[in-house]
Amino acid sequence: MQTEFRNWLFSTFAVTVFALPVGAALLLTGCNAQDGISAAPTGSAAPTATPTPTVTASAPQSALPRLDGNATVVMSVKGSPITIEVYGADAPITAGNFVDLVEKKVYDGLVFHRVVREPQPFVVQGGDPQGKNPNFPIEQLGTGGYVDPATSQPRNIPLEIEPENANEPVYGKTLDGVKPKLKHTRAAVAMARSSFPDSASSQFYVALADLNFLDGNYAVFGKVTQGMDVVDKIQQGDRIESAKVTQGIENLKVGATSPSSASPTTTP
Template structure:
């Protein structure tokens, strides 16, 4: 029964992930099944050979980020060795203070543990009445949204594969405590939204970009409820590895 449920979740998520006005979100089964028209919208796509990729922040090595939720720390090891662009984007946003005050807008634990998702900049405004999960980071220097390419490094490969899903086992997988980027059905649509894996989610491997894992504070992640906020996020080690 668990195997069938896992395949069912995977099919719903991968076919039903939505794009709403620039959304970069991982949809749960209910919302995906109720929003068939959302896939009709479009978003800018960054191809792997696009020179715009060279302008994105990169993390050359590893960094440590400490995120505080309800007064308790969550320590994240961010892996720029195996996901340099995805990790660099996250560390850059942490340094900019983008995540401070943002809400966790999606928590899925039933019928089985799934993900805790946050990172929509619209959630910083407590008076925001729109649909959270539809926003991404806009670079103040350009006034344009920043989207990053899907970046997954297969085991045994020297470099990541960009802008497409893979069938090979990835170096960074969706084990419990993995931290990964949420996106729409467009591979190159991730921006600022991320999620914690509440359990092993192997059916997401090769389709979503994992860039780190929780090394301490998974008990804090397990207690996050929808509506809880990130009080702060700071780079405590490895900031010198970020290249802009």
């Protein structure tokens, strides 16, 4: 089963720039989320879509938002709160990017475009900015990321995973045979990406079960501490009514240079 999930994810990533988790490879793509492993991977619904330019690992990390400490984010879905503890101490860039996008109201109104519960609980994924348009086909969501309105350039962040017993994260590559500090336990919150490691942007997912086979391949940056009962009821097409930082905003540090000012490249 784990191998099938991995294969599904990788085939999805090859088609689009962003992806969601479904195994050891969570990519950004379009989706028929409720169909389980037999569903078309997210993004495969739009195979002719032009890949989104992404910032390479050579972009200075100082240009990206950082979270120097933890923060708390509360999302509202169908009138019910979901509380997420964001771990900037262990994933400063990934957590900083998420908190910054929450502060910018990027997630308000966005759709959960991928929900996989069969044949076994997997993930709930959302965060594609294209979903703010109510006329955008839900089956084509999963291919978009955050674009800075000031520059019209995308923001992508490096894959950031801190090994157990380490003092700082590893960037730009997966961990082979090394356990990460932040694991894919049930309620873990992590970033979706394409097959290119440094392609995560705004799409995130919540693990509906322990998914240890994803550990070291995707960047976990937080955990749902209250409201997993709400997450368990999310259906494809449900929207994030609002998202706000309730604690720890003082830990967010934004670089003076826009990350999108670096020369972009196109993912395969």
